[in-house]
Amino acid sequence: MKNEQGAALVWLLYILLLFSLLGASLLKLAVINFRVSGHLVAAEQAQYAAEAGIDLAEAVLPSLWQQNLSTEWQYEHAEDPAFSVSVSWQEGVFKIISQGRAKHLTQSAEVLAYVQPVGRQALYTNRAELAGMEIQGHLNAKELVFTQGESLITGDLRTNLLTVEEGAAYNCTGNIHAVIKPYDLNINFAELQEKAYFYDWHIPDLVDGFCLIDGLQTGPIYAPVSAKISLKAPWEGLIVAAKDVFINEWASDSQVVIVAAGDVILDNAVGFWPGSLFIYSAGSISRHNAARLQINGCLLSPLLQLQNISITYNDLAILRQQSAVPRELLLADPSFTLEWLEVSPRR
Amino acid sequence: MAAALLVVVLTAVVTIMPWGGKSWLQNAAAAEAQQHARLAMEEMVNELKYAYRIEVDGERQRLTYYKKRSGSLRRYQIYVSGRQLLLGLPEGTAVPLANHIETLFLAPNGQLQRGDVLSMTLEVSIASQTITLRSAVAAKNIAVVVP
Numbered sequence: 376m377k378n379e380q381g382a383a384l385v386w387l388l389y390i391l392l393l394f395s396l397l398g399a400s401l402l403k404l405a406v407i408n409f410r411v412s413g414h415l416v417a418a419e420q421a422q423y424a425a426e427a428g429i430d431l432a433e434a435v436l437p438s439l440w441q442q443n444l445s446t447e448w449q450y451e452h453a454e455d456p457a458f459s460v461s462v463s464w465q466e467g468v469f470k471i472i473s474q475g476r477a478k479h480l481t482q483s484a485e486v487l488a489y490v491q492p493v494g495r496q497a498l499y500t501n502r503a504e505l506a507g508m509e510i511q512g513h514l515n516a517k518e519l520v521f522t523q524g525e526s527l528i529t530g531d532l533r534t535n536l537l538t539v540e541e542g543a544a545y546n547c548t549g550n551i552h553a554v555i556k557p558y559d560l561n562i563n564f565a566e567l568q569e570k571a572y573f574y575d576w577h578i579p580d581l582v583d584g585f586c587l588i589d590g591l592q593t594g595p596i597y598a599p600v601s602a603k604i605s606l607k608a609p610w611e612g613l614i615v616a617a618k619d620v621f622i623n624e625w626a627s628d629s630q631v632v633i634v635a636a637g638d639v640i641l642d643n644a645v646g647f648w649p650g651s652l653f654i655y656s657a658g659s660i661s662r663h664n665a666a667r668l669q670i671n672g673c674l675l676s677p678l679l680q681l682q683n684i685s686i687t688y689n690d691l692a693i694l695r696q697q698s699a700v701p702r703e704l705l706l707a708d709p710s711f712t713l714e715w716l717e718v719s720p721r722r
Numbered sequence: 723m724a725a726a727l728l729v730v731v732l733t734a735v736v737t738i739m740p741w742g743g744k745s746w747l748q749n750a751a752a753a754e755a756q757q758h759a760r761l762a763m764e765e766m767v768n769e770l771k772y773a774y775r776i777e778v779d780g781e782r783q784r785l786t787y788y789k790k791r792s793g794s795l796r797r798y799q800i801y802v803s804g805r806q807l808l809l810g811l812p813e814g815t816a817v818p819l820a821n822h823i824e825t826l827f828l829a830p831n832g833q834l835q836r837g838d839v840l841s842m843t844l845e846v847s848i849a850s851q852t853i854t855l856r857s858a859v860a861a862k863n864i865a866v867v868v869p
Contacts, residue, residue: 383724390731715862717772717789722798722811 414480420456421482424475428452428460429484429713432471435462436488436711439469462488467694469711485716490694493673494556494710495530497688501558503679506543512688513549515556515708516679521545530688556708560675562657562701564636567615571597576615588614590626595699601637609650611692613699619658625650630692632700639676641684644668651692655704675707751849755822759846759855762807762820766800766842766859769809773861776834783826787861802826807844822848836865 431450439448439462448462456477463470469488474481493499497512507524519534521543531549533556539545570576576597579586586598589605594612601618606626614620619637625648632653633639639654641662652672654660659678662668671689674681693700766785770776773787774795784801791812799810800819807823808816827843834840841858 381724383728387724387728387731390728390735712866713862714866715772720789720791721768722809722817 413478417478417480418482420477421475421480422484424452424456424458424477425473425482425484426475428458428473428475429471429486432460432462432473432486433488433711433713436469436490437709439464440490440709441706467697483718485718487714487716488711489714491690491710491712492693492705492707493675493690494708495688496556496708497530497673497686498679498681499556499558499560499673499675499707500679501677503681505545505679506682508681508683509685511686512673515558517555517558524683558677560655560703560707562634562636562655562703564615564617564657567634567701568597568599568617571595571615585621586616590629595696602635604631604633606631611695613696620656625652630695632692632696634701634704641668641681651689651695653690653693653704675704747849748851751851752853755846755848755851755853756855758820758822758848759844759853762823762844762846763842763855763857765809765819767857769798769800770840770859770861772863774863774866776840776861776864778828778831778834778840780828780831783828785828790863820846822846824852834861834864838864 428450432448435448449460451459456475458473458475460471460473469490471486471488473484475484495512496515497510498514498516500516502518503514503516504520504522505526506522508526510527511529513530513533514528515533517534518536520538520540522540523543526545528545528547528549531552532547533552533554535553535555576595577592578597578599579588579592579602581600584600586600586602587605588596588598588602590608590610594614596612596614598614598616602614602616602620604614604620604622605624606629609626609628611630613632613634616633616635616637620633620635620639621643622639622641623643625644627649629650631651633655635656635658637656638658639656639660641660642664644662645664645666645668647669650671652670654672654674654676656676658676659680660674660676661680662684663682665683667683667685669685671687672692673688673690674686693704697705770785770787773789775788777786779786782801784799786797786799788795788797796812798812801808801810802823805823806821807819807826809819810816824845824847829841830838839858839860841856843854843856846853846855
């Protein structure tokens with residue numbers, strides 16, 4: 376019995392050892408959990424830092440669009456969580472690449488920014504007189520008069536002075552703003568004429584005193600007198616006219632930019648015109664016809680007098696003619712559509 | 723003295739051990755449920771973040787969304803089948819995202835518009851341990867019209 380003295384102490388120490396091991400294991404588990412949590416937090420911080428870089432780049436896009444597009448823009452934010460962001464112009468679109476860093480982790484974000492030179496505005500003018508219009512896109516007019524019939528605007532409406540005459544009505548699905556983007560487009564036609572002669576743009580033959588454009592010529596086209604457009608085949612390009620333009624016929628899938636020093640008249644235009652039509656007129660753009668005309672494009676002029684047109688905002692034509700069109704049109708009211716790319720798609 | 727201390731320690735161990743074991747099992751089940759819920763939520767947020775179109779069918783606990791793959795939009799689905807959360811791929815096959823799912827609550831219902839935030843509540847249950855996890859996602863490419 377005497378030899379067994381102290382056995383309890385051994386057992387006690389054994390149990391204490393077991394508890395110590397258990398405690399150590401739990402402590403290790405807690406440390407691992409803590410590290411995992413830290414890792415997740417750092418990953419989130421890095422992701423948000425990368426997105427902050429994208430936001431910053433988005434804010435500078437308008438000034439980049441105004442400058443030389445071949446210049447690459449970069450910014451580095453050194454404080455943790457840090458980010459570095461770059462913007463480059465690639466194949467008609469801005470590509471934004473941003474990398475966020477938090478502790479030892481890096482996350483990336485990539486965005487394509489598509490420019491819309493007139494900010495999704497289907498009609499951009501100083502004064503608009505509209506009747507029975509269907510507009511998909513925004514409408515920006517200092518003075519706006521609905522003269523007759525019902526007009527529908529699927530987009531925002533910006534105007535300082537709105538008048539609805541008797542027998543007329545309108546419905547706007549977007550927001551109505553009293554603050555407008557003032558219409559201040561002025562194209563230097565003397566400069567355009569010089570450019571046309573210098574680069575030897577096509578000058579159509581005169582028929583009955585008008586330049587006749589039928590889509591068989593290669594662009595760009597310069598019309599020193601009034602022009603009549605009756606496209607016989609799909610045509611893509613820029614038409615600059617020193618005087619008025621009458622648009623009569625359209626060929627499906629044409630992409631046409633018209634820049635006219637005089638008025639643009641669409642009275643004989645009827646039916647559905649698939650493609651893209653961008654019109655700038657220093658005078659007015661008008662259409663008086665009971666039959667409907669359906670187009671995709673943008674109409675820009677100090678005065679719009681339009682009746683029975685369904686217009687869906689589309690800027691493909693002007694974007695395709697970026698190198699030829701006057702720079703003022705590209706800078707009218709640019710906005711950007713961002714497309715976020717999945718950097719590491721899982722599936 | 724040592725014997726008395728041993729008796730005290732053993733009494734404490736014998737008393738606490740079953741309760742501690744049960745508590746440990748419950749905690750382990752809760753932790754596993756938490757892991758399933760977190761994994762499922764993380765997968766869903768990641769999938770939906772870059773979607774171009776999302777349709778919510780709350781009643782059937784089903785999300786249909788469209789992502790760009792190889793330049794074109796492809797249709798994906800996230801839905802609850804039995805107690806599994808599945809991801810239906812454009813090829814027609816489905817892969818499991820998580821198990822032990824009780825319910826998936828989605829709001830708002832219908833097709834999401836630009837600026838809408840999809841809120842998701844996931845209930846996961848293992849061995850009577852139920853974990854409820856909530857998250858929200860604003861898909862960045864909703865209604866983006868790419869030329």
